[in-house]
Amino acid sequence: MHIPDGLIPFSQYILYWLFIFPPVYLSLRWARQQMDEVKMPLLAVLAVGLVFMKFARKNRVVTPGSDAGDASIGDDDNSNINNSSSSDSNGNGNDNGNGWLSEERDWGTPYIVETRDLTHIYHSGTTTALDGINFSVNPGERVVLLGANGAGKSTLFKHLNGILKPTSGQVLVKGQPITTSNIKDVRKTVGVVFQNPDDQIFSPTVAQDVAFGPINLGLPPDRVESRVKWALEMVRLTGYEERAPHHLSGGEKKRVAIAGILAMKPEVLILDEPTTGLDPGAAVRLMRLIMEMNKNLGITMIIATHEVDLVPEFAQRVCVMSGGKIIGEGTPMEIFGRTDLIAKTHLRLPVVAQLMTKLKEAGLDVAMELTVDEARDEILRVAGRRE
Ligand SMILES: Nc1ncnc2c1ncn2[C@@H]1O[C@H](COP(=O)(O)OP(=O)(O)OP(=O)(O)O)[C@@H](O)[C@H]1O
Numbered sequence: 001m002h003i004p005d006g007l008i009p010f011s012q013y014i015l016y017w018l019f020i021f022p023p024v025y026l027s028l029r030w031a032r033q034q035m036d037e038v039k040m041p042l043l044a045v046l047a048v049g050l051v052f053m054k055f056a057r058k059n060r061v062v063t064p065g066s067d068a069g070d071a072s073i074g075d076d077d078n079s080n081i082n083n084s085s086s087s088d089s090n091g092n093g094n095d096n097g098n099g100w101l102s103e104e105r106d107w108g109t110p111y112i113v114e115t116r117d118l119t120h121i122y123h124s125g126t127t128t129a130l131d132g133i134n135f136s137v138n139p140g141e142r143v144v145l146l147g148a149n150g151a152g153k154s155t156l157f158k159h160l161n162g163i164l165k166p167t168s169g170q171v172l173v174k175g176q177p178i179t180t181s182n183i184k185d186v187r188k189t190v191g192v193v194f195q196n197p198d199d200q201i202f203s204p205t206v207a208q209d210v211a212f213g214p215i216n217l218g219l220p221p222d223r224v225e226s227r228v229k230w231a232l233e234m235v236r237l238t239g240y241e242e243r244a245p246h247h248l249s250g251g252e253k254k255r256v257a258i259a260g261i262l263a264m265k266p267e268v269l270i271l272d273e274p275t276t277g278l279d280p281g282a283a284v285r286l287m288r289l290i291m292e293m294n295k296n297l298g299i300t301m302i303i304a305t306h307e308v309d310l311v312p313e314f315a316q317r318v319c320v321m322s323g324g325k326i327i328g329e330g331t332p333m334e335i336f337g338r339t340d341l342i343a344k345t346h347l348r349l350p351v352v353a354q355l356m357t358k359l360k361e362a363g364l365d366v367a368m369e370l371t372v373d374e375a376r377d378e379i380l381r382v383a384g385r386r387e
C-alpha cells in the first residue's frame with residue numbers, strides 16, 4: 001500500500017492510544033502529585049508531544065523521490081556488481097535487476113545528460129572555458145572526454161551536476177534543466193569524482209567521509225553503514241575506516257573520493273582523470289571496476305582523461321575537446337584514425353596504434369588495432385600463424 005510521507009495508518013493510532021496513553025497518563029498523575037498545578041499543563045503537553053514525535057518518526061513511510069531515502073533509485077544495499085539480479089531490499093518493487101537505476105525513461109529526450117550550446121566564461125572574464133558545447137550521453141553509455149590540459153573537461157563536468165552555472169546555454173539531466181529546486185535530485189543522479197581528491201575529502205576519518213553523501217540523502221544509520229562498507233570494498237579500502245584521509249597516499253585519497261561518490265549510488269558516474277596518481281595495478285583495477293559497474297549495473301560512465309592508452313579498452317564513444325569546444329566525436333577507432341585531430345589536441349596515438357602504424361610503414365600489411373589483444377591477433381595473422 002502506498003502511504004503518503006509522514007502519515008501513520010489509523011490502526012496504528014488506535015494501538016498507540018491503547019498502549020502508550022495509559023502509562024503516560026499514570027506517570028502524569030504521579031507527577032501531578034509531586035508538582036504544583038501551574039506547571040502541570042506544560043509538562044503534560046511536553047510528555048505527550050515527545051512520545052508522539054518519537055512514534056511518528058519511527059513509522060515514517062518513505063515515498064519514492066522523498067528526501068528520507070532513495071527508494072526512487074531502487075536501493076539495494078546488498079548489491080554486488082557481479083550480481084546483476086539483485087533485489088530491492090526495501091520492498092518497493094523496484095527490483096529492476098541493475099541494483100539501483102530508475103526504470104523511468106520518458107524524459108522527453110533520449111539522453112540522461114545533455115548540454116545545449118553551453119558556454120562558460122569564468123568570473124575573471126578573460127577565459128571562455130566552454131564555447132557552445134553540445135554534449136549528450138545515452139543511459140548506460142561509456143564515454144571518454146579526451147583533451148589536453150586546459151581544454152575545458154573539468155569545467156564541463158562541473159556543469160553536469162550543477163556545481164557551476166552556465167554563462168549561457170543549458171544543462172539537462174533526464175530532460176530537466178538544472179534548477180535550484182531540483183539540484184538535490186540532480187546530485188543524487190549524477191555523481192562527480194573531482195580531479196583533485198583534496199577538493200572532495202574533508203571529514204576526520206575515511207568512514208565519516210564516505211558516509212557524508214548517504215547521510216545527506218537522508219538514509220537511516222544502518223543503510224549508511226552498509227553503503228560505506230560496500231563502497232570501501234569496491235575500492236579495496238576495507239580496513240581504512242578509521243584512518244585520517246589527510247594521512248593517506250595520493251592514490252588512496254583518490255579511492256576514498258571515489259568511494260564517497262559510489263556510496264550515493266549515482267545513475268551517472270563522472271570521473272575526472274580517475275587514474276592520475278594511481279599506480280599501474282590500482283589504475284587497472286579501477287578501470288576494471290568502472291567497466292563492471294557499467295556492464296553489470298548499467299551505470300552511465302563519463303571519464304575525462306588525457307591518458308590515451310586507456311581509451312580503446314574503455315570507451316564506446318570518444319569526444320575530443322580543445323579550446324573549450326568539442327572538435328571531434330566517434331568510436332576510438334574513428335578518432336585515432338584521424339591523425340589531424342590528434343595533432344590538434346597535443347595528444348598522441350595509443351602505444352599499440354603507434355606500433356601498428358610503424359609495422360605498416362615497415363611494409364607489413366597489418367590493419368590498425370588499438371588494444372594489445374587485437375594487435376597480437378592481427379600480427380599473428382599476418383605472420384601466417386592465425387587465420
Ligand atoms: N576557476 C577558474 N577561474 C578562471 N579560469 C579558470 C578556472 N578554472 C579553470 N579555468 C580556465 O578554464 C580553462 C579550462 O580549464 P579546465 O580545468 O576545465 O581544463 P581541463 O581540460 O580540465 O584541463 P586539465 O587536463 O589540466 O585538468 C583553462 O584555460 C583554465 O585556465
Ligand SMILES: [Mg+2]
Nearest residue numbers: 153154195272
Ligand atoms: Mg581538468
